[in-house]
Amino acid sequence: MMGAHHAASGAAAWVAVASTAPYTLGWYPVSPLGVVAGALVCAGAALAPDADHHDATIAHSLPPVSEVVCDAIGVLAGGHRNGTHSILGIAAFTVLAWAAGQVTLDTPWFGDLAIGAGLISVLLVAFAARALGLSGDSRLGAWTLAVALAGFITITAPTEWTWLPVAVGLGAAVHVVGDMLTTGGVPLLWPWEPRPPRWWSRRPVLKLVWRSGGNFALPVLGNAGSTREWIMVVPVGLYATYGVGVAIAVGVLTSLGLDADAVLLRFVEVASTVVGTVHTGGV
Numbered sequence: 001m002m003g004a005h006h007a008a009s010g011a012a013a014w015v016a017v018a019s020t021a022p023y024t025l026g027w028y029p030v031s032p033l034g035v036v037a038g039a040l041v042c043a044g045a046a047l048a049p050d051a052d053h054h055d056a057t058i059a060h061s062l063p064p065v066s067e068v069v070c071d072a073i074g075v076l077a078g079g080h081r082n083g084t085h086s087i088l089g090i091a092a093f094t095v096l097a098w099a100a101g102q103v104t105l106d107t108p109w110f111g112d113l114a115i116g117a118g119l120i121s122v123l124l125v126a127f128a129a130r131a132l133g134l135s136g137d138s139r140l141g142a143w144t145l146a147v148a149l150a151g152f153i154t155i156t157a158p159t160e161w162t163w164l165p166v167a168v169g170l171g172a173a174v175h176v177v178g179d180m181l182t183t184g185g186v187p188l189l190w191p192w193e194p195r196p197p198r199w200w201s202r203r204p205v206l207k208l209v210w211r212s213g214g215n216f217a218l219p220v221l222g223n224a225g226s227t228r229e230w231i232m233v234v235p236v237g238l239y240a241t242y243g244v245g246v247a248i249a250v251g252v253l254t255s256l257g258l259d260a261d262a263v264l265l266r267f268v269e270v271a272s273t274v275v276g277t278v279h280t281g282g283v
């Protein structure tokens with residue numbers, strides 16, 4: 001799967017899980033700021049599993065730091081599309097985010113600052129901003145956005161960072177699932193890479209699901225970057241934009257002292273009436 005598509009899927013997954021707006025799951029509800037910032041962090045985490053080789057686009061996002069980080073991850077994970085694309089890899093990213101969240105600094109002016117969580121988020125938001133083109137192609141733009149957002153949260157709302165391990169784990173899982181939908185598949189059980197018996201590899205459909213190299217796949221999207229992948233990513237991207245847009249609207253309405261829930265409910269009512277009218281008119 002392509003980088004921007006991984007990032008869009010990560011943002012959409014966070015909206016589905018963390019927002020409480022209509023058409024979301026609301027399994028792990030967070031504040032409107034958490035929905036917006038988490039969507040960017042989760043989008044960045046959905047790129048992180050490909051940080052396992054120094055040729056990756058994200059490896060060039062902050063040279064030489066990002067290149068060193070990507071090389072180190074590649075060595076630890078046994079090369080590209082290995083350890084970072086497994087259940088163990090998802091767990092490792094989650095634990096890393098949790099551990100970073102424990103690193104705090106007591107400052108005289110701002111109190112306890114979650115600098116570990118802030119630094120990890122700078123890296124992830126920069127990945128996302130670059131892949132999603134939020135800052136054009138400018139490397140400086142990506143880093144300005146990342147440092148501004150992570151710095152703002154770390155100083156003004158440090159308790160926001162409690163959701164960081166959830167967003168990182170979800171993003172990494174979304175990446176692995178995304179790659180699993182393409183023909184290459186992923187070594188889900190790494191470092192255990194069981195090979196199928198010879199008779200299995202001769203069956204037409206079975207050989208695509210459990211591949212002779214030991215990877216697992218549900219290749220409904222075909223090859224990475226296929227037309228099907230592009231078609232799937234359009235509604236995914238629109239959904240993420242919708243969720244982030246609602247969160248920004250709720251944040252603005254609440255800060256203006258308005259009842260955001262009532263306003264949104266009214267908006268949904270009006271929207272469904274309009275859709276209903278158009279539908280009935282068409283029939």
Ligand SMILES: [Zn+2]
Pocket residue numbers: 049050081085175179
């Ligand atoms: Zn990948």
